[in-house]
Amino acid sequence: MEDAVDRNRLPVRRATLEDVAREAGVSLATADRVVNQRDGVRAKTVESVRRAIAKLDYRANPAAARLARGQSFRFAFILPSSTNAFMAGLMQQVRRISDWLEPQNAFIDILQLDVFDPEALASGLAGLAEHFHGVATVALDHPKVRAAIDDLVARGIAVVTLVSDAPTSRRAHYVGIDNPAAGRTSASLMGRFLGGRTGKVGVVLGSMSLRDHVERLYGFQQVLSGEYPGLGLLPALEGRDQSERNEAAAAKLLAEYPDLIGLYNIGAGNEGIVAALEAAGRPLVFIAHELTEATRRGLLSGTVAAVINQDPGHEARSAARLLMAEVTGEPILLDQERIRIEIFLRDNMS
Amino acid sequence: MEDAVDRNRLPVRRATLEDVAREAGVSLATADRVVNQRDGVRAKTVESVRRAIAKLDYRANPAAARLARGQSFRFAFILPSSTNAFMAGLMQQVRRISDWLEPQNAFIDILQLDVFDPEALASGLAGLAEHFHGVATVALDHPKVRAAIDDLVARGIAVVTLVSDAPTSRRAHYVGIDNPAAGRTSASLMGRFLGGRTGKVGVVLGSMSLRDHVERLYGFQQVLSGEYPGLGLLPALEGRDQSERNEAAAAKLLAEYPDLIGLYNIGAGNEGIVAALEAAGRPLVFIAHELTEATRRGLLSGTVAAVINQDPGHEARSAARLLMAEVTGEPILLDQERIRIEIFLRDNMS
DNA sequence: CTGTTAGCGCCTTCAT
């Protein structure tokens, strides 16, 4: 009853290193050296161990390896000091992931830096090599930041970029969405939702110096002007991701353009825009980023037509898994780590 | 250099069971009994061990526990014998997951059954208890199937339903999407994309006896008729998920309704519908399920406006993780296991 | 009811 399975039928047990050693006629230690690609083994011996491995279809038991190595790890997560609803959610998810990390002897520190200031970010990263085995950072594509990342990597620190990439750096992975594609997705939705109508479409973003914002804008423009000639794209307004500024910007657009029929907020601070739209009471297709309290309410009320989202829980878990994989050398399942451009309407808001 | 971290600053090591035992003044075995909630320990002893656990913030090392238990597992995945592009993809993902399972001494068998025939499915499930520790099955909400699942559960087998649920059974989890919500999502997209136009909307599904299809239809109807009165929903046509039948159904709708402006295929067999639409050359909003070869092409060519997707890779991994968690008693991260209703447009097709 | 002990599979000195 305890064990209902007929164990006789089971491929009862995978081959162990000991089986491999016996099969190859060498000791455990030698087999281990081959498995872990350490040198100090004659080529012929390596060959015979390799054959044994292949013959027995040996795969190391990760639990045993971890136990034996008994390493412990320390990771830093670098998040922006100026926070918004999305970043707050991300931080919460990063905190939660330590429940998964700690039992594996891995510990995280969350450091808040001004990630929008290249100097500040670069110098913040600079001191990390002595204290951490891995770093996940909201990055910036800037020479100084790249240099800081490359320096960490050169010192053997595992680095992944989070949400915002430094593509030219030597970071092991970027954990975040494809921003130009997100902009194109938004434009396709906008164009489809406006179904042949003509009028103006406004865009609000945090700043023209934020790479991910500019990339989204680029993708948005590309599709909107290429495929929806009836829609006039207005110059993008910078709201610094601040609710109040965004509210003013939206109000201004509404006032200036009676034929404004679409609005895309590329960055944060959606509360302000929702407020402006609801105050004006004019129907208009508004597309926002990130599923937060404000955008959820907007979806429900109808003020927000669609939300483009990246799942912060997925991002936190993915960053943690990738860092662990880097430092332990364990394999990863790449498609599990691809962060999707999610589209939420009221009905699949989950 | 090898170890760049100043280990003195590390919370070097989590407390081990041995630390707990020492702190509580008992033996390892007793501490273990308390941790694993085995009985045969005096209440007072339990109490003191508990205090030690709390004091030291002890959390068991899962790698060590696995190694010591040294169990091996055998899981069955029940997939439909009549296959389609989605199911083929799912099967492939299930196969791939064994690369993750095998090193942990867990093995899977894929069994193909006629999951649409309650008797066949129920009797297929019936024999499984002797051979498997866990079963993931594409299910059916039918008394016999429910009974078969409940019987497995009663015999201590871990059961999860996959893609299609048996909600009234005692299965541990359902790994799949919320189908009524998927239908509503589709209707919202349809309504938005048709932006105020009036005309007919057709629906094709596999069969009125497939619960998930009927649920999607229900959700679709609910939103379409409730919120888009200008759109006339036509009676659903059954195509048995077969491309040829679907092609005929689509052609028939096109011929009979000159004002057909929308089409929703709830099930498989999208090749046929795409063919019919491309042959007719009439512009029309077509929404399909599952990102496959056919729907990808349709998105690119513009024949398919949007695809509602459930990620088969995620489903396979999730089912595997949940079964492992059930049989080992290890904890799960529930939000990692929620299968999303994904919306794909051409631009976020990834 | 509680303690002792022998592993699980692998890694790592330390010898040879």
Add this chain to the structure above:
DNA sequence: ATGAAGGCGCTAACAG
């Protein structure tokens, strides 16, 4: 270049 042996943290007999 190779082998022997101890131990990682936990579990599971087996004694008491």
